[in-house]
Amino acid sequence: MSAPGIGLIGTGFMGKCHALAYGAVRAVFGDVPTPRLELLCDTPSDKASAMAGQFGFARATVDWRALVSDPAVDIVCITTPNKLHAEMAIAALEAGKHVHCEKPMALTLDEARAMTEAAKKSGRRTMVGYNYIRNPAYQHARRLIGEGAIGRLIHFRGFVDEDYQADPDLPWTWRATKAEAGLGALGDMGCHMLSMAIGLMGPISSVIGDIRTVHETRPSPEGGERRPVENDDIASAILTFAGGQQGLFSTSRSAWGRKNSMIFEVHGTKGMIRFDQERMNELHLFQNSGPSAEQGFRTILTGPAHPPYGNFTPAPGHQLGFNDLKTIEAAEFLRAIAAGTEAWPSFRDALAIEEVIHAIAASQGRRIDL
Known part of the structure; x- marks a missing residue:
């Protein structure tokens, strides 16, 4: 594969993350081509030019349609607000580009289905940015489960909490609207935990859910009357997996003290595995083997024995970070x-x-089969 040209739409938190990932991927993983950081899109034009220079892109534009049709662009990275994902992704696929899109896919199921159909018709490769599943600790958990280290799987528990919307006096933003953001905590954070659950346990066959808006209004950033919050602050569900196992799931963007708490537990007939993203380089394993007086949780600290940790550093305990997971994701996409x-x-x-x-x-509160 020749060096692919990258077109990046959006320069916020995840836009920068994509730029860092594609800029570093060849140095970290020698088996992928060196991407060309070809074209960056944002508005206004002075911001686009400034960010292109900072991120190392050759050119800048304010027109995303020009980016997806540019012949020098092979991969389109979409890191914009959720409402723009579907239109941009479909246009890029129709232009013959591969698409790396941030989660959630779209505002609605109809949009997500249209994106999936466009991908099928185009024959191009697609990836959605569930980068937490790239963590070597998470991948080791999958290997342990596959090897039968905790026996037959019987139960899953997953909780993902942050406090970025815990303050009731935090000003209203677009994230509070269904037209701009779609779902709230579910779409912003909960989908990450569900990507982990499916990777560990298999497909989900039914749910019984409940969602709540804790802070029903927020102060208008312009002053005056408070504005309504239209989507969920908290969501919980009982899950049933296709294998028959039960699961519990909960997510909150109003959980004081939680910054990026993504905790899962997988229970089996011979033990359990526990993980917390706030300590993302550790995995906790319990196995009911040996004398009961000596049983207990083991803390596994990730290192080169947990691929692809060693591509970043040869030293155990030196730790990977959030942006490194996106670099692993970029490498997987380039290989595909x-x-x-x-x-x-x-x-x-x-x-x-x-x-x-x-x-x-x-x-x-009703059971919905999937």
């Missing part, structure tokens, strides 16, 4: 494009996650 295989999670895979979060939102 080179091999002509589907990346994971592709639009088709991510649609299953969209179906789960929208079912939880619609459930209102």
Whole structure:
């Protein structure tokens, strides 16, 4: 595969993360081509030019349609607000580009399905940015489960909490609207935990969900009357997996003290595995073997024995970070494009996650089969 040209739309938190990932991916993983940071899109034009210079892109534009049709761009990275994902992704696929889109896929299930159909028709590769599943600790958990280290799986618990909306006097933003953001905590954070759950336990076959808006209004940033919050601050669900196991899931953007708490537990007949993203380089394993007086949790600290940790540093305990996970994700996408295989999670895979979060939102205490 020749050096692919990267077109980046959006320069916020995740836009910068993509720029860092594609800028570093060749140095970290020698088996992928060196991407060309070709074209960056943002508004206004002076911001686009400044960010292109900072991120190392050759050119800048304010027109995303010009970016997706540019012949020098092979991969379009979409890191814009959620409402723009579907239109941009479909246009890029129709222009023959591969698409790396941030989560959630879209505002609605219909949009996500249209994106999936466009990907199928185009024959191009797609990936959705569920980068937490790239963590070597998480991948080791999958290996342990596959090897039977905790026996037959019987139960899953997953909790993802942050406090960025805990303060009731925090000003209103676009994230409070269904037209701009779609779902709230479910779409912003909960989908990450569900990507982890599916990777560990398999497909989800039904949900019983409940969602709540804790702070029903927020102060207008312009002053005056408070503005309504239209989506969920908290969401919880009972999950049933296709294998018959039960799961518990909860997410909150109003949990004081939690910064990026993504905790899962997988219970089996011979032990359990526990992980917390706030200590992302550790995995906790319990196995019911040996004398009971000597049983207890083991803390596994990730290192080169947990690929691809060693591509970043040869020293155990030196730790990986959030941006490193996106670099791993970029490498996986480049490999999929080179091999002509589907990346994971592709639009088709991510649609299953969209179906789960929208079912939880619609459930209102009723069981919904998927």
